[in-house]
Amino acid sequence: MSAPAGPEFGSDAIVELLVELGIDLIPFAPGATFRGIHDSLVNGRADAPEIIECLHEEISVAVAHGYAKASGKPAAAALHDIVGLQHATMAIYNAWCDRVPLLLLGGTGPVDAALRRPWIDWIHTANIQATQVRDYTKWDDQPASLPAAMEAMIRGRQLAVAAPQGPVYLTIDSEIQENLVPEGFRVPDPGRYAPAEAIAPAPAAVEAIAARLVEAEGPLIAVESVDRQQSALEALVRLAELLGAGVVEVQRDYNRTELCVPTRHPLNLTGMPLPARPDVVLALEVRDVAVVPGLDAEATVLQVTTSGLAPKAWAADLQRVQPAELLVPAQVSATLPLLVAAVERLLAERPEARRRAEERGAATTGHSAAARTAWAATAADAERITPALLAARLDTATRGHDRVLANGSLHNWVHRIWDIGRVDRYLGSSGGAGLGYGLGASIGAALAHRGTERLVIDIQSDGDAMMTPGALWTAARHRVPLLIVVENNRMWGNSFMHAVKIAELRGRSTEHAGIGTRIDDPAVDFVSLAASMGIDAGWRVERVEELDAALAAAVEHVTSRRLPAIVDVRTEE
Structure with a gap:
């Protein structure tokens, strides 16, 4: 039997839109509430997203989580109604706290109660299903028609990739998946719905930060994220070198959020005592500056963060209210190039400040080299596998x-x-x-x-x-x-x-x-x-x-x- 020229069933249209959105694989543990999507993936277009077979929904979402971070683009996963969603909740919460863009598609039994089979469709249908994860997703929707589902998927992708990034959850009724597409229906072109541009800081804020850093006796850069962009990492390195400032990546008990500065860079002071107490701290997406070593109440804190743009009240991942002389609601990746240019200009005008920066950089380099020598000696101890x-x-x-x-x-x-x-x-x-x-x-x-x-x-x-x-x-x-x-x-x-x-x-x-x-x-x-x-x-x-x-x-x-x-x-x- 030859495949129809266009989408025949609602699930065919959903898969076609996934392709147009750039989704190339979809992990899931199978479930009857998205059997329509499952069929369209295996019996539909040849370039449909590849199914990654998983044995638990927590694994499915974790696979999408890792894929999104490694590929640098949003990823998708499918979840079997409310029972699969409940299995996946921990992994969804991880993605929320990690600011990772995921498009999560949850099936559901018929929302129309008159169409439900006895028992199974009732216990696998919720009102509203996404309340299970609403407190740790950026957005959710339960569309009532195929055109609404198309719009929800496009909007979901837009919101997932907008700063601060995060997972979105869409509940797709099994009836929408399994019914024929309406007469004259066309899958919308997602190219007409561009994702949001990066959030840039106000020029006055950039100038104020640059001035405070150049004037500081002991500036320190504390960083938790560079938006996972290599260009932002390189801009951060350039800023640190211009200022002769040490850089500290925020450490946690369970590893770090991402790489923000090269591990062997001589100005990287992460994990070692600081050579001096900082008087000005530039905090880049640092959710709690209390963990910055050497920080005291007299230090000036300048914050660049998007954390206040999508807070939730249920989870306390927003952490404590952060001290800041200046709080800039902008993305680090959009801020750093502007800040580098402003600091370069100020240092060119102030030879004395440039000299102090060079001296600081030399002192910091010697300090970090000593710490790395000690670390290497510890790692070389071969008496036991530590x-x-x-x-x-x-x-x-x-x-x-x-x-x-x-x-x-x-x-x-x-x-x-x-x-x-x-x-x-x-x-x-x-x-x-x-x-x-x-x-x-x-x-x-x-x-x-x-x-x-x-x-x-x-x-x-x-x-x-x-x-x-x-x-x-x-x-x-x-x-x-x-x-x-x-x-x-x-x-x-x-x-x-x-x-x-x-x-x-x-x-x-x-x-x-x-x-x-x-x-x-x-x-x-x-x-x-x-x-x-x-x-x-x-x-x-x-x-x-x-x-x-x-x-x-x-x-x-x-x-x-x-x-x-x-x-x-x-x-x-």
Whole structure:
């Protein structure tokens, strides 16, 4: 049977619009409420988005999350009505906190109650379905017709990519999917609906920031985001060099949001004591300046952020009210080039300020070099496999490759040891610190790069992996070229540390801190687990002397065969 010239059913039109919106894959765990879309994906146009088969909705959204960050464009996922949506909620919250543009399509049983089958359609239909995730999505809609669904998809993409970016959720009634398209219906051209331009600062604000930075005795740049744009990273480096100012990336317990400054740049002071207390701090998308080292109440804070443009009351990810002498509602990527030009002009007019900047830069360079020497010595200690040593050995094993670290940082030791200079080489944290992110997001990143020679790496904590182990099957099913290095400390590491801390605070013994926090007796065998799901390239590492050979063999497997491999490394703190 030949396919019709245009869309025949509503779901055909939905898939056609997905193609026009640039969506090239769609992860999902199958569900009857989007069976129409499913059929149109497999029996419709040849260039329909590729289905990425997942075993859990949290994995589906995490795959889209990682794909969006690696590809630099919005991604989509499909979810089976309210039960699938409830499975996916943690992953959606991660994407919200991580400011990642996702177009989430949720099916639903017939909204028209007269059309529902007994029992199943009733328990799988909600009024309104998106209330489940409304507090951590940018926008949602439940269109009542196919033309309204088309408009909702176009608007959803516009809102998802507008600053601050984030996920949107659309509920597509099964009747809209499965009915014939109306007479004379045409899929709209999304090219007529351009996404919003970047939000630029007012010229007076740029001049004010530039003047304060040039006049400062000890300026510091604190940064949490450069909008994942390499040009913004390079502008930030230029600004720091002009001012001789140190740069601090905001560190978290669960890695950093993204790469904002090259890890080995001599003005990068992240993770080390500052050489002096700053008197002026330029905070770029920093959600809580209280974490900036050396900051005191006397320092002047200048904020550039979009965080106030899409606040939600339910989740507290907006964090505390931030101090600021100047609060500029603009994107970092739009602000930095203007700020560089303004500072260049001021320094050309003020030779004394330029001299002070050069002296500051020289002093900061010496300070950071000493810290990096100490870090290298710590990582070279080969008595046991610590996160520092694993970071160093993995660096050596992968250094000759065009690598992308999709997940993990070994407690920030990667940033201390590796030379990473591009935003697309480190994809950052989950955003919401929700467990179950790593495997799915890394698969998404590897799918984005499978047509290249890049080596995508997942430094995978054991507890996070056990939240969504079914993602290993997706990696095998789709022949995903991904190097998975399990940081297997056989515990919920953060919870174990808190158990020790609370016992110490109460003057109690710490010998029971492992009860309820260790993943041991039995220990999880990740190599066997992966093999059971189709990943037959696996290595177990218990001792330092086994590590290099295992990593080398796994890297060779991924790069030569373009298939997944796993190295289960027993680590110690």
